Amino acid sequence: MIxxxxxxxxxxxxxxxxxxxxxxxxxxxxxxxxxxxxxxDVVGLDLIGEDGxxxxxxxxxxxxxxxxxxxxxxxxxxxxxxxxxxxHVPNRAELAQMAVRALQRNVRISPTDHLVSEAIYLxxxxxxxxxxxxxxxWRGTLxxxxxxxxxxxxxxxxxHSGREAIDLDGLLAELGPExxxxxxxxxxxxIGHVHVHVNDLHGAMTFYRDVVGFAGFxxxxxxxxxxxxxxxxxxxxxxxxxxxxxxxLPPAGSAGLRWFTIRLPDGDSxxxxxxxxxxxxxxxxxxxxxxETRDPSGNRVRIVLGx
Numbered sequence: 206m207i208x209x210x211x212x213x214x215x216x217x218x219x220x221x222x223x224x225x226x227x228x229x230x231x232x233x234x235x236x237x238x239x240x241x242x243x244x245x246d247v248v249g250l251d252l253i254g255e256d257g258x259x260x261x262x263x264x265x266x267x268x269x270x271x272x273x274x275x276x277x278x279x280x281x282x283x284x285x286x287x288x289x290x291x292x293h294v295p296n297r298a299e300l301a302q303m304a305v306r307a308l309q310r311n312v313r314i315s316p317t318d319h320l321v322s323e324a325i326y327l328x329x330x331x332x333x334x335x336x337x338x339x340x341x342x343w344r345g346t347l348x349x350x351x352x353x354x355x356x357x358x359x360x361x362x363x364x365h366s367g368r369e370a371i372d373l374d375g376l377l378a379e380l381g382p383e384x385x386x387x388x389x390x391x392x393x394x395x396i397g398h399v400h401v402h403v404n405d406l407h408g409a410m411t412f413y414r415d416v417v418g419f420a421g422f423x424x425x426x427x428x429x430x431x432x433x434x435x436x437x438x439x440x441x442x443x444x445x446x447x448x449x450x451x452x453x454l455p456p457a458g459s460a461g462l463r464w465f466t467i468r469l470p471d472g473d474s475x476x477x478x479x480x481x482x483x484x485x486x487x488x489x490x491x492x493x494x495x496x497e498t499r500d501p502s503g504n505r506v507r508i509v510l511g512x
Contacts, residue, residue: 213425215421215423215424216420216421219419219434219435220418221474223436225469225470225474227395227397227398227399227465227466227467227468228396228466228467228468228511229263229269229270229396229466230290230396230399230465231272231462231466232272232463233276233459233461233462234273234274234329234331234460235275235277235279235331236274236330237274239329239331240260240272240274240329242330243329243330243335244262244272244329245262246388247303247306247310247327248292248303248335249306249390250263250264251264251390259271264391264392264394265391266392273463276331276461277459278459278460279331279332279460280459280461282332282448284448284455284459285401285452286454286455287400287402287462289326289333289335289336289399290335291338291397291398292337292390292395293337293338293339293340293395293396293397293398294337294394296339297323297339297379298380299390300323300325300338300339300376301376301377301378301379302387303325303337303390304325304373304377305377305380305384306386306388307325312327315327316370316373317368317370317371318367318369318370318371319368319439320341320345320357320359321340321341321342321346321347321357321367322342322439323371324337324339325337325371331461332460332461333461333462334400336400338397342437344359344360345357345365346358347422356368397441398439398441400442400444401443401444401445401462401502402445403446403452403500403502404448404449404450404452405446405502406430406445406446409500410424410431410433412485412487413433413442413444413500414433415481416481416487417467417478419433419434419435419441420434423440429447430444430446431445432444453503454502454503462504463505465504466507466509467506467507467509468509469509470510471510475495475510478508479496482496494509494510495509496508
């Protein structure tokens with residue numbers, strides 16, 4: 206029987222190159238104007254291009270999110286798919302700028318201190334989860350429950366829950382006494398991690414760690430989640446079973462995750478990953494610029510070459 210009170214030791218080194226990155230995340234939405242009201246006006250992404258029903262949004266000219274309009278219903282709760290996509294900003298003042306944009310528009314946010322990062326959570330009007338993140342790995346490390354440690358430990362050795370509220374007044378002070386408010390996110394903003402709903406933690410860990418090739422970081426049964434990454438925290442991919450062990454893919458036409466993208470830096474690593482997928486019996490579909498596969502729960506993952 207699995208002991209659900211502690212972390213399963215899943216730590217490993219990455220097989221993927223450390224220069225692996227996440228590319229654009231494709232999401233279905235119901236309506237163009239409703240989507241831009243959050244993704245452009247609150248999150249602060251530029252509308253870089255528009256083709257048919259696809260809106261390409263990003264920062265500094267780099268596409269980060271592709272919204273596909275035409276969904277016929279919002280995100281279906283308690284289903285497989287996106288928990289949130291995390292857009293990482295290059296400095297803490299940009300986290301404050303995003304908070305101001307949300308507060309000005311009465312958009313509900315949840316500012317949370319994870320110690321190794323600070324995050325502001327929100328949702329678009331279809332229920333797609335969004336996290337805006339500023340990485341702070343120098344502030345501490347995640348603990349190891351296998352050794353009786355707390356979830357997180359500060360740089361000076363104090364326990365930290367990893368889920369404390371950010372002092373919003375202190376965050377807004379980053380903008381100075383006479384702030385110049387910014388409507389958009391700056392160059393250097395990137396997709397930092399993707400967090401998905403799955404229906405089996407061990408199956409997801411095996412796929413993303415042993416097959417795709419990320420390093421195993423955490424698998425905590427009491428939290429119902431796990432995560433993987435490269436060579437530093439925070440994670441690159443996270444997964445949870447909060448939709449329940451019998452969660453299924455949402456019905457056709459629902460808003461939500463279409464796919465997320467993993468970018469590999471060279472052909473050798475791409476070929477090696479494809480071989481691991483084939484050996485594991487994972488589905489593989491050829492694309493013009495790479496391949497598409499699915500994790501064991503059905504989340505779609507595209508793997509491409511390029512910076």
